[in-house]
Every structure is written in C-alpha cells, then in structure tokens.
Amino acid sequence: FRTGTGFDVHRFEAGDHVMLCGITVPHDAGLKGHSDADVGLHALTDALLGAIGAGDIGDHFPPSDPQWRAAASDRFLAHARDLVTAAGGVIEHCDLTLICERPKVGPYRPAMRARIAEILRLPEGRISVKATTTEGLGFTGRREGIAAQAAATIRI
Amino acid sequence: FRTGTGFDVHRFEAGDHVMLCGITVPHDAGLKGHSDADVGLHALTDALLGAIGAGDIGDHFPPSDPQWRAAASDRFLAHARDLVTAAGGVIEHCDLTLICERPKVGPYRPAMRARIAEILRLPEGRISVKATTTEGLGFTGRREGIAAQAAATIRI
Amino acid sequence: FRTGTGFDVHRFEAGDHVMLCGITVPHDAGLKGHSDADVGLHALTDALLGAIGAGDIGDHFPPSDPQWRAAASDRFLAHARDLVTAAGGVIEHCDLTLICERPKVGPYRPAMRARIAEILRLPEGRISVKATTTEGLGFTGRREGIAAQAAATIRI
Numbered sequence A, B, C: 001f002r003t004g005t006g007f008d009v010h011r012f013e014a015g016d017h018v019m020l021c022g023i024t025v026p027h028d029a030g031l032k033g034h035s036d037a038d039v040g041l042h043a044l045t046d047a048l049l050g051a052i053g054a055g056d057i058g059d060h061f062p063p064s065d066p067q068w069r070a071a072a073s074d075r076f077l078a079h080a081r082d083l084v085t086a087a088g089g090v091i092e093h094c095d096l097t098l099i100c101e102r103p104k105v106g107p108y109r110p111a112m113r114a115r116i117a118e119i120l121r122l123p124e125g126r127i128s129v130k131a132t133t134t135e136g137l138g139f140t141g142r143r144e145g146i147a148a149q150a151a152a153t154i155r156i
C-alpha cells in the first residue's frame, strides 16, 4: 500500500461558472487555467501520479502544449488511472478536499463524487469529496482562487 | 487500507486561550468559530470522514445548527470514530500537524496526544501530533489564525 | 500500514541558490533557515516522524541548538529513517510536493528523487517528487518563499 498526495490552486477570473471535479458549478467568476482549470481533478491526478512515482501533471500535460488548451481535465485523471493500472496498482481510495469560501460546494458534492467514481471506474464508496473554508484568511479567504488537496491510496 | 486527509483553519479573535486537540492552551487571543474552534480536532475529524467517504464535518455538524454553538469538538471526533467502526473500519494511525507561529505548541503536545488517544480509544503510539510555523509568511505567519492538517489511516 | 504527512515553509532571502531535496538549485535568492533550509527534506523528515509518532523535526533538531546551524538536512532525514527502522518499520513510499513559482523544479526532479532514494536507502521507484505553483496567489505566488508537503507510507 502507498498513499500519494496532490495539491493544486487556480485563480478566479471573469466568468459565470467553474469546473470542479468534472461538474459545472455556477459562480460569479470562472477559474483561469490552460485547461478547464478543474483544480479538484488536478490535485487528484497528482495524488495518483505521486503514489506510483510517475512525475506530476505538468510533466504529462505541459501547459506550454497547445493540445491541452481548454482540455477537459477528466482526460488527465483517466491517464493517471491508466498509469496506475499499467504499473500493476489498484486504486483503493481517493479523498479530495476543496478549499474555498465560494462557490458553496455542498450541493454539488454527490455529483462530484459520482463523476470521479465514473472516471476512475470505482464504486462511489471508494471516493470521498469534502470541502472547507479558510474562514476569510489567505488567498482562498479573500476569494482570489480555489485550492484542492487530494490523497490517493493504492495497492501495488 | 485507506488514508483520508483533513484541513481546517480558524481565525484569531479577542480572548485569552485557544482549544487545540482538546487541550486549553493559554494565549493572547482566542479562536473564532461556531463550536469551540478546535482546529486540530476538526482536521482530524475530516480525515476520518474522508477515509470512509462519509462527507465532511460541515455535513454532520452544520455551523448553522444552534445545537453545535460553543460545542466541545471532542464530540465531533467521537462521532467520526463511531462512523469508522460502524463502517467496519479500524483506525490504524492518526497524524496531525498544527501550523502557527503562536502559541508555542511544543509544551502541550504530550497532553494533546494523550487526549486524542483517549477520544479515539487508541494507544498513544497510534497518534502523532506535530507543529510547524510558516516562517512569518502567509496568514499563519501574520498570526491571523491557525491551520491544521491531518492524515488518518484505517484498515477496512 | 500507516501514512504520516509533513509540511514546511522557508522564506527567501538574499542569495544565489537554494537547497531542495539535497540538490543545489541556482536561483536569484536563497532560503533562510537555521540549517540549510531544505524545505523538501524537512517536510519529508516530518512525514516519517509522523508515521511513527516520534514528535517533529523541531523536537529532534531544535533551531535553538547551535550544532544544527547551517547543517545539511540529509542528516535530519537519515535520523528519521533510522528511527523508523528502530521502531520496526519499513518505508514503503515517500511522496513530496514542492510548491513555488520559482525556481523551476522540473529540470532538477530526477536528481532530487535519486538523492532522496540514496538518503533513505530505497529504490527510486519508491520515491516521488512533484512540483506545483499557486498561480501567483498567496505567499508562494508572491515568491516570498517555498512550501513543501510530504506523505510517507510505512509498514509496521
């Protein structure tokens, strides 16, 4: 067994929705990024890559590469899933925490969990999505962006 | 085996002590929160919930619910412990890191560890409490609040 | 199995290189610290200590102790490795994430991974080094310092 962790941040920009864990969440801002800026799926992708020592998301999908412009991040997570399998690993559990004041994550958590389970081809019982705020402190508290941290446990 | 992680932040307000890991720590400020604002126990509660995919502390104990006003956070952690047991899980290890400049955590760590072990009904050898600063940087560095991160490994 | 996590931050100061994961990385600033300020090795040391409940790096190597002034941090990590062994543990996997805008970590990651593997006497396949930015947000985004987070899984 091994646990990898991931951390990611994206900054708000003008817009009317954000992509979080593969779900479109209405908001009074968007998230800036080369891809769809799905901070949740990025953190989780890095956690899986970290568990098998396969580099990080920036290695596999360089922001400098035009083919990933506006890409849906489920492709990144699916790639990490396939790398775990190719390495002889099995994903036991994924736990994700979204850190922001807004948008309110709660109402979207069941859909986020279902979508991650679908991408990873796992039962929902092996996926956890949580949310917290920083009580107005720091860049997430000032609503400048969203942070996400993930932990992935694999058997290998 | 599965590892869940938790993260929490509370902001300083006027006061003369903080609750950290179930221990009263004298300080020149208090921590603001609906409950007793025990950032350490909150992060650990979320780590346990994350390990079994049982939502987050805000689901189980909504800040909007008056019954949790000024509540002692050991109730939250005990509830997560019971949910792990009910799910057929056994807590193998809990590791907690408190992030702040002040108060100095060191002198209180043995008592914090003993208290968490007591709440979780585990030997102290399965509980870790650590502390670090951010060297004056960010909101913890400016002494605006305390952050905590936790990892909980369960067998299930 | 148990997973411990570690978190550390060091602040930039005048200088022309930083020590990261035991590797000298040229940069237009240095990192301030009592030891060599190797934020990556410090986070990893704390993750190992956390996995066995052996306190934190500040307990074992107090910044107030002149003998650790300008010390190479591989000594700290080697000490944690020995404590894991003495506790009857085996290190299964270590995953480290460096969080900064600059220096660019990518070109140094293979050397960092090899150096950590050497210190821990493990095959490189059991070591992961990743990097991310905070997209210009927070103290890492303002290039005031570097943060590192680590996860260590041990069998015990």
Ligand SMILES: [Mg+2]
Binding pocket: A008, A009, A010, A033, A037, A038, A039, A042
């Ligand atoms: Mg990203």
Ligand SMILES: [Mg+2]
Binding pocket: B008, B009, B010, B033, B037, B038, B039, B042
């Ligand atoms: Mg809280």
Ligand SMILES: [Mg+2]
Binding pocket: C008, C009, C010, C033, C037, C038, C039, C042
């Ligand atoms: Mg340090």
